[in-house]
Amino acid sequence: MYRYSEFDRDFLAERNRQFRAQVERRIAGSLTEDEFKPLRLMNGLYLQLHAYMLRVAIPYGTLNGAQMRQLAYLAETWDKGYGHFTTRQNIQYNWPRLRDVPDMLDALAEVELHAIQTSGNTIRNVTADHFAGASADEVADPRPVAELLRQWSTDHPEFQFMPRKFKIAITGAPNDRAVTAAHDIGLRIVERDGAIGYQVLVGGGLGRTPMIGKVLAEFIPADDLLPYLEATVALWNVIGRRDNKYKARIKILVHEFGLENLKAEVEKEFALRKPLYAGGKDVALLDEIKTHFAAPEFETAPTDAYDVFYATDPVFRSWADTNLSEHRAEGYAIVTISLKKQGDTPGDATADQMRVMADLAERYGHDELRISHEQNVILPHVHKRHLPQIHAELRAAGLATANIGLISDIIACPGMDYCALATARSIPVAQEIATRFEELKLEHEVGPLKIKISGCINACGHHHVGHIGILGLDRAGVENYQITLGGDGTEDAVIGTRTGPGFAYDEIVGAIETIVRTYLGLRESAEETFLQAYRRVGIDPFKAALYPETKTRAA
Amino acid sequence: MPRDFTPKVITANHLLEGDVVYLTADDRWTRYHAEAELITDEAHAAIRLLDAERQVDTIVGAYLADAKDGLTGPEPTHFREVFRTRGPSNYAHGKQVEL
Numbered sequence: 254m255y256r257y258s259e260f261d262r263d264f265l266a267e268r269n270r271q272f273r274a275q276v277e278r279r280i281a282g283s284l285t286e287d288e289f290k291p292l293r294l295m296n297g298l299y300l301q302l303h304a305y306m307l308r309v310a311i312p313y314g315t316l317n318g319a320q321m322r323q324l325a326y327l328a329e330t331w332d333k334g335y336g337h338f339t340t341r342q343n344i345q346y347n348w349p350r351l352r353d354v355p356d357m358l359d360a361l362a363e364v365e366l367h368a369i370q371t372s373g374n375t376i377r378n379v380t381a382d383h384f385a386g387a388s389a390d391e392v393a394d395p396r397p398v399a400e401l402l403r404q405w406s407t408d409h410p411e412f413q414f415m416p417r418k419f420k421i422a423i424t425g426a427p428n429d430r431a432v433t434a435a436h437d438i439g440l441r442i443v444e445r446d447g448a449i450g451y452q453v454l455v456g457g458g459l460g461r462t463p464m465i466g467k468v469l470a471e472f473i474p475a476d477d478l479l480p481y482l483e484a485t486v487a488l489w490n491v492i493g494r495r496d497n498k499y500k501a502r503i504k505i506l507v508h509e510f511g512l513e514n515l516k517a518e519v520e521k522e523f524a525l526r527k528p529l530y531a532g533g534k535d536v537a538l539l540d541e542i543k544t545h546f547a548a549p550e551f552e553t554a555p556t557d558a559y560d561v562f563y564a565t566d567p568v569f570r571s572w573a574d575t576n577l578s579e580h581r582a583e584g585y586a587i588v589t590i591s592l593k594k595q596g597d598t599p600g601d602a603t604a605d606q607m608r609v610m611a612d613l614a615e616r617y618g619h620d621e622l623r624i625s626h627e628q629n630v631i632l633p634h635v636h637k638r639h640l641p642q643i644h645a646e647l648r649a650a651g652l653a654t655a656n657i658g659l660i661s662d663i664i665a666c667p668g669m670d671y672c673a674l675a676t677a678r679s680i681p682v683a684q685e686i687a688t689r690f691e692e693l694k695l696e697h698e699v700g701p702l703k704i705k706i707s708g709c710i711n712a713c714g715h716h717h718v719g720h721i722g723i724l725g726l727d728r729a730g731v732e733n734y735q736i737t738l739g740g741d742g743t744e745d746a747v748i749g750t751r752t753g754p755g756f757a758y759d760e761i762v763g764a765i766e767t768i769v770r771t772y773l774g775l776r777e778s779a780e781e782t783f784l785q786a787y788r789r790v791g792i793d794p795f796k797a798a799l800y801p802e803t804k805t806r807a808a
Numbered sequence: 809m810p811r812d813f814t815p816k817v818i819t820a821n822h823l824l825e826g827d828v829v830y831l832t833a834d835d836r837w838t839r840y841h842a843e844a845e846l847i848t849d850e851a852h853a854a855i856r857l858l859d860a861e862r863q864v865d866t867i868v869g870a871y872l873a874d875a876k877d878g879l880t881g882p883e884p885t886h887f888r889e890v891f892r893t894r895g896p897s898n899y900a901h902g903k904q905v906e907l
């Protein structure tokens with residue numbers, strides 16, 4: 254993985270020194286909150302409902318064991334013993350005190366982590382496929398480019414005061430696990446005549462006005478990527494709307510200005526910027542970065558230990574069936590560790606659990622961990638012969654839940670349990686849905702099903718692209734939950750369709766059960782997934798089940 | 809037609825701890841909703857909010873929140889403000905265990 258250069262280290266130390274001084278001046282009263290707020294947001298420090306919150310970037314979701322241990326140390330020393338992994342491949346600490354934050358940032362810097370540009374109208378933490386460098390279906394590892402983009406965008410002088418935040422996601426595989434179509438810019442590594450390049454999507458995003466990204470360029474050669482992106486962001490920075498914060502995203506520019514016009518203008522801007530990159534420094538830098546991401550030396554060994562356990566231990570088999578994915582190396586597997594134990598808070602891990610995961614990565618996983626946007630942790634490179642041992646240790650730590658991709662593997666934003674912008678709670682809804690289906694013993698019968706929950710229209714929980722999406726709203730002072738169906742966050746991205754009027758807090762779990770039972774009743778076979786069945790029959794049977802009284806009235 | 813003024817308390821977050829505080833009638837910041845000053849007059853509310861906003865070295869983000877008279881003092885009326893008096897629902901953290 255990427256190791257900081259001296260420049261990186263000095264830059265971060267200087268930023269942390271500056272922020273420490275800013276915190277001191279705020280506490281001493283020489284900075285007002287209006288002056289301090291943009292400074293703290295630039296360093297990832299929010300104020301939520303009950304406390305401050307520090308958001309730490311996990312660049313392209315990659316961590317090593319030492320970094321994970323340090324995250325545990327922060328959780329224990331300055332928080333309440335846990336951290337919350339988010340859909341943006343960040344970790345959030347929900348309880349820091351203002352005075353402690355500079356120490357937390359210094360502790361993060363010791364392991365080359367930071368909270369810069371995890372907030373504010375800047376280019377945010379670049380997210381990537383959490384199976385990067387490991388999955389069997391990959392064209393190329395997207396992380397070197399993600400790291401290049403991080404270096405390019407961090408403190409980029411032109412891009413510090415943009416109309417709004419800007420989010421970039423990248424995947425190197427045709428199976429899009431990074432939801433690239435829901436980002437301001439989505440990059441997909443593609444191969445053409447033996448050469449690597451990028452398909453560039455623009456104008457995706459969820460929130461108030463959900464939109465699926467459109468193709469801005471089918472193929473940008475590798476050497477042109479940075480000037481091309483710079484041209485795109487620069488153009489939006491200049492002509493994008495600033496009059497209305499909800500219209501200040503690039504998706505609105507695409508919508509109002511037109512994709513073809515945007516393409517033409519980007520090409521013009523690109524022609525101006527390309528010569529500035531003539532020295533090829535970016536290309537040389539990318540080549541240097543690539544050396545940091547060389548694949549580990551995969552071992553060849555028999556997998557008998559795995560095969561025996563798989564054949565004889567049903568608990569292990571069930572976990573292996575849901576939580577393992579195909580690795581590109583023979584005898585290896587990708588392990589997804591579920592942070593979605595039924596009844597627990599999606600995405601939360603205790604300090605002890607973080608250390609268990611760090612330990613497993615160091616002993617059996619080439620010292621690599623990933624955080625997925627689905628709020629789980631991944632051991633990307635594990636030889637199968639270690640899996641029984643890993644499973645046993647995960648089990649002892651409460652981390653062996655076998656539910657990846659199933660109904661209890663829910664994405665939920667913090668909602669009104671933490672977030673100051675929330676209009677309703679999301680965490681307890683997730684907890685109760687997971688618990689209900691656990692009790693009904695239906696989870697495995699239902700099969701692949703993605704539920705995603707947001708506690709307000711900002712859509713941090715990606716509800717628009719959930720097979721079942723839930724949006725919590727405040728309807729006349731009461732929590733109310735709207736349901737969308739048929740959303741999809743993969744390469745075939747689709748925004749879900751609303752079923753109709755929302756449901757009260759104590760009705761929403763029942764409504765989800767109704768939807769799931771309707772699916773079970775109409776699917777053609779156990780192989781037909783929820784999404785496939787939905788695409789075949791449409792929304793009407795689900796509406797009829799959810800709103801029987803409307804049907805009677807219409808009849 | 810202007811809406812009738814409903815009773816309010818002034819609430820904010822503490823600068824250092826970040827936790828929820830309320831302004832009392834004798835100009836202290838309390839952690840207890842029931843100790844807050846219940847403001848029933850619109851003009852007085854505006855003045856008290858200005859008083860609160862001046863205290864930038866103690867609190868952050870003061871605002872008026874709906875409240876009603878209760879047995880032991882003012883009580884929140886909106887669920888968001890009820891949660892703010894307690895803490896999150898997924899863990900026993902915050903005011904529900906600290907007060």
Ligand code: HEM
Pocket residue numbers: 299301306338339340341345417418435436457458459460461502665666667671672673674711712713714715
């Ligand atoms: C609790 C503090 C948080 C605040 C104040 C916050 C605020 C916001 C706001 C205002 C937006 C909409 C921006 C826009 O449309 O221009 C947004 C979008 C988003 N947030 Fe958060 N958020 C918070 C936590 C989270 C968490 C915990 C996650 C991950 C679980 C997250 C993931 C996202 C994502 C993925 C979007 C993008 C939706 C889109 O495509 O527009 N946020 N957030």
Ligand code: SF4
Pocket residue numbers: 666667668669672673674675676707708709710711712713714
């Ligand atoms: S969706 Fe709304 S409630 Fe949930 S974290 Fe984002 S801003 Fe907060």
